[in-house]
Amino acid sequence: MKKLILAASILFCTAATMTSCNNGDYDANPSTNNSGVANPIPPDGGGGGNGGSDCPAVNKTPISATVNGEEFVGDASNFFTRAEIENNPITGKNIFEIQAYKASFQGEQTSIFIAIDDYTGPKSYSIGAGSTVGGIGPAANPSMQYTTPNGGGGQIVITREDADTVAGTFYVTARNSSGQSKTACGGYFKMKVYK
Numbered sequence: 001m002k003k004l005i006l007a008a009s010i011l012f013c014t015a016a017t018m019t020s021c022n023n024g025d026y027d028a029n030p031s032t033n034n035s036g037v038a039n040p041i042p043p044d045g046g047g048g049g050n051g052g053s054d055c056p057a058v059n060k061t062p063i064s065a066t067v068n069g070e071e072f073v074g075d076a077s078n079f080f081t082r083a084e085i086e087n088n089p090i091t092g093k094n095i096f097e098i099q100a101y102k103a104s105f106q107g108e109q110t111s112i113f114i115a116i117d118d119y120t121g122p123k124s125y126s127i128g129a130g131s132t133v134g135g136i137g138p139a140a141n142p143s144m145q146y147t148t149p150n151g152g153g154g155q156i157v158i159t160r161e162d163a164d165t166v167a168g169t170f171y172v173t174a175r176n177s178s179g180q181s182k183t184a185c186g187g188y189f190k191m192k193v194y195k
């Protein structure tokens with residue numbers, strides 16, 4: 001089952017990356033902008049997870065956020081609400097994946113997904129179109145997913161990792177193929193990690 005989840009996660013990231021029009025120049029430190037254009041979202045929320053002072057942090061476990069102004073809390077009993085760290089046998093790098101699933105949110109099954117392709121332990125990672133991607137959208141319809149490779153960005157801060165728990169904060173703004181956006185801000189997670 002672990003291989004099935006890894007395969008699904010890799011498929012999601014690959015599909016999201018292949019539809020990308022974004023050059024991935026999101027910079028979590030806006031004072032040193034790489035591309036000469038404004039970052040897609042404000043990275044000013046305390047601890048890296050808020051994404052703006054007007055976004056309330058939900059702070060519920062296992063994983064929660066405010067998505068387009070509405071509270072989202074991942075279903076703890078659902079198999080797809082999980083965190084995983086494993087080694088990629090092709091690149092030799094560690095992969096960190098976190099996913100939250102909710103059976104009914106804004107009228108549909110919804111998931112929030114973040115994957116770090118070169119995970120090196122607790123610290124801050126910029127989310128964009130490169131090695132760390134994120135997505136929000138209907139779990140049953142990947143073509144309607146809002147992903148950072150389609151535009152947007154964010155940040156995930158891993159504050160704790162031990163033998164069985166991972167915790168941190170995040171925010172992400174992602175776009176669909178039509179250019180519409182969704183934002184998950186005030187993100188918080190503290191959950192069992194599978195290694």
